[in-house]
Amino acid sequence: MAAIGGCFFFLIALAFVAVLWAIWRYNNLIALKNQVVNAWKQIDVQLKRRHDLIPNLIASVKGEMQFEQDTLEKVIAARNSAVAARGVADAAEKENALTQTLSRLFALAENYPNLKANESVKALMEELSSTENKIGFARQFYNDIATRFNTAQQIFPDSMIAKTFNFQPVELFEIRDAAEREVPQVDLSLRPKA
Amino acid sequence: MGADAFLYGSGVGPGFPIATLGALCLGGFSAWWALQDGDRAVLDSTHAVPLDPRDPQQKLLDNVVEEMAIAAGLPKPKVYVIPDSDPNAFATGKGPEKSSIAVTAGLLRTLNREELQAVVSHEMSHVRNYDIRVMTVVAALVGSVLLLSDWGRRGLWWGGGRRRDDSEGGGGGGGLFALLFFVVWVISLVFAPLIAQLVAMAVSREREYLADASGAELTRNPLALASALEKISAATAPTESIKQGVAHLCIEDPRGRAVNQREGGLAELFSTHPPISKRIAILREMAYQKLQTS
Numbered sequence: 001m002a003a004i005g006g007c008f009f010f011l012i013a014l015a016f017v018a019v020l021w022a023i024w025r026y027n028n029l030i031a032l033k034n035q036v037v038n039a040w041k042q043i044d045v046q047l048k049r050r051h052d053l054i055p056n057l058i059a060s061v062k063g064e065m066q067f068e069q070d071t072l073e074k075v076i077a078a079r080n081s082a083v084a085a086r087g088v089a090d091a092a093e094k095e096n097a098l099t100q101t102l103s104r105l106f107a108l109a110e111n112y113p114n115l116k117a118n119e120s121v122k123a124l125m126e127e128l129s130s131t132e133n134k135i136g137f138a139r140q141f142y143n144d145i146a147t148r149f150n151t152a153q154q155i156f157p158d159s160m161i162a163k164t165f166n167f168q169p170v171e172l173f174e175i176r177d178a179a180e181r182e183v184p185q186v187d188l189s190l191r192p193k194a
Numbered sequence: 195m196g197a198d199a200f201l202y203g204s205g206v207g208p209g210f211p212i213a214t215l216g217a218l219c220l221g222g223f224s225a226w227w228a229l230q231d232g233d234r235a236v237l238d239s240t241h242a243v244p245l246d247p248r249d250p251q252q253k254l255l256d257n258v259v260e261e262m263a264i265a266a267g268l269p270k271p272k273v274y275v276i277p278d279s280d281p282n283a284f285a286t287g288k289g290p291e292k293s294s295i296a297v298t299a300g301l302l303r304t305l306n307r308e309e310l311q312a313v314v315s316h317e318m319s320h321v322r323n324y325d326i327r328v329m330t331v332v333a334a335l336v337g338s339v340l341l342l343s344d345w346g347r348r349g350l351w352w353g354g355g356r357r358r359d360d361s362e363g364g365g366g367g368g369g370l371f372a373l374l375f376f377v378v379w380v381i382s383l384v385f386a387p388l389i390a391q392l393v394a395m396a397v398s399r400e401r402e403y404l405a406d407a408s409g410a411e412l413t414r415n416p417l418a419l420a421s422a423l424e425k426i427s428a429a430t431a432p433t434e435s436i437k438q439g440v441a442h443l444c445i446e447d448p449r450g451r452a453v454n455q456r457e458g459g460l461a462e463l464f465s466t467h468p469p470i471s472k473r474i475a476i477l478r479e480m481a482y483q484k485l486q487t488s
Binding site for chain 2 (some may be wrong): 035039042046052122123130133134138175
């Protein structure tokens with residue numbers, strides 16, 4: 001009798017530990033999932049900031065760069081279509097187009113010494129190029145955390161929990177266009193080159 | 195009641211390490227205390243001032259810190275500027291939720307944007323890896339070893355004779371064993387503080403390599419940190435306003451000692467930072483491997 005009782009007690013304890021483990025791993029996956037969602041939202045925050053900054057920049061460089069009307073209009077158009085974009089794939093494409101036109105504008109601005117000397121334009125340029133960096137780093141962090149989430153779902157034994165509760169791996173942010181893989185070599189720093 | 199009774203306790207039986215526990219408690223308390231209020235004290239001691247966003251250079255620093263906080267997925271630390279012309283930087287604070295990064299005015303002047311980003315990423319990694327906590331605890335433990343060995347030496351002076359009487363009666367072999375034990379005890383008393391310091395320095399150097407590597411992971415640009423280190427090491431003057439206590443959290447040893455530049459041997463054992471040339475070589479290697487894989 002005592003042996004059966006002991007066995008029974010052992011099984012109960014084992015089941016209890018297993019349930020505790022499952023809860024622990026499940027909560028870990030949920031925490032990662034929410035971090036992924038948050039990381040994605042961080043990208044949006046920076047994109048929104050870029051949209052807000054562009055009209056200011058255009059307004060302040062318009063006077064000096066009147067011979068670049070074409071580029072300025074392209075930036076505005078790209079910005080407006082990015083603001084109006086619907087859906088993730090659409091937004092990604094239009095934001096990429098905006099990045100391209102902006103880097104062209106930055107490159108052109110290098111040719112205008114008056115602009116480079118103007119304090120408020122300089123400050124705006126720094127804000128915008130920092131926002132570009134923040135978008136890049138926000139995407140990088142999203143990819144880092146999404147990779148961690150995906151790995152956590154696939155490693156054994158956590159994969160059992162992930163399957164049971166139907167966790168889905170998330171997509172990573174990728175550069176589709178091969179030309180975009182080239183890092184643009186535009187030096188936006190405001191200080192003299194070393 | 196001699197020093198022996200004080201050291202080993204008369205009531206709790208022989209060999210109960212009261213002094214060790216006491217020293218550890220004191221060490222733990224000093225670590226806790228340092229963590230609670232340490233960042234304020236450190237920042238005050240360096241005369242660091244909160245940055246002024248109206249100054250374009252400091253605004254740029256503010257942006258760079260925010261960029262790195264985003265890359266690390268951490269809340270943005272408070273940013274301070276130290277009025278010192280030698281390029282250096284350090285991080286402090288309780289943990290990732292409440293941290294501060296301070297850089298010298300000299301650093302802002304010397305480095306370009308990419309290099310500044312690399313230095314900030316190194317400091318951000320100290321924050322992310324809980325190095326401030328690690329080094330505070332290590333410092334407190336070293337402190338308690340010093341304390342313990344000090345107590346031990348006093349105990350040896352006053353209570354040594356009586357202790358020998360106590361352990362008599364174990365036969366000839368026991369006497370020899372006691373003598374051997376006694377010798378080992380004396381040697382460890384003398385060398386414990388030294389070894390503790392060496393271990394602390396070794397931990398500090400390892401954390402520096404780690405911060406370099408995880409900083410490069412944040413920026414994906416190890417070469418920028420390499421060239422920043424080159425510029426920083428070119429300025430060999432000591433950073434006057436950073437005191438020795440925070441040396442292990444700086445990007446480079448603020449004492450500007452020649453010890454940190456030399457490789458190998460004794461010199462390396464006693465420095466908080468690995469030789470800069472070695473750090474640069476490792477970063478270059480990282481960049482090379484990145485080139486190979488892409």
